[in-house]
Amino acid sequence: PAAPAAPAAPAAPANRYGNGPCGKPEPIRFGAGASGGGVEGGVPRGEMNCYTFGAKAGQTLDVRVTSLEDNAVFQIYAPGWSDTADTGPSGTSLPGTAPGTDAKRFNGPLPADGEYLLVVGSVRGGTQFKVAMSIR
Secondary structure (H helix, E strand, O other), rough: OOOOOOOOOOOOOEEOOOOOOOOEEEEEOOOOOOOOOEEEEOOOOOEEEEEEEEEEOOOEEEEEEEEOOOOOEEEEEEOOEEOOOOOEOOOOOOOOOOOOOOOOEEEEEEEOOEEEEEEEEEEOOOOOEEEEEOOO
């Protein structure tokens, strides 16, 4: 008799793109064979830049944001996040990256397979920023 099939991995929750402030986030892509990369840009006061990246549960993510005036911060949302006009970006934040925590660095394991949302903003005024990240 044939061996029973292995159970399928649970499907990642669907992300909900809405009419929120992120619009359609820009994907962060690493070069072929690379485990790291980044983005840079500018954020006007009171606004945010949003990016997505794919990763698997158990991988280690290292993210750092830098800015000349040390005022750039970020949030990272696990797969299943949403972005609507009512709530803005929301969902389960990675530890230490929830809104209001003013995260500038994260290093830790990822909880789920799927598409993550990185939201970059400023704690005061506008800012020019660089985000460096690696996934291993």
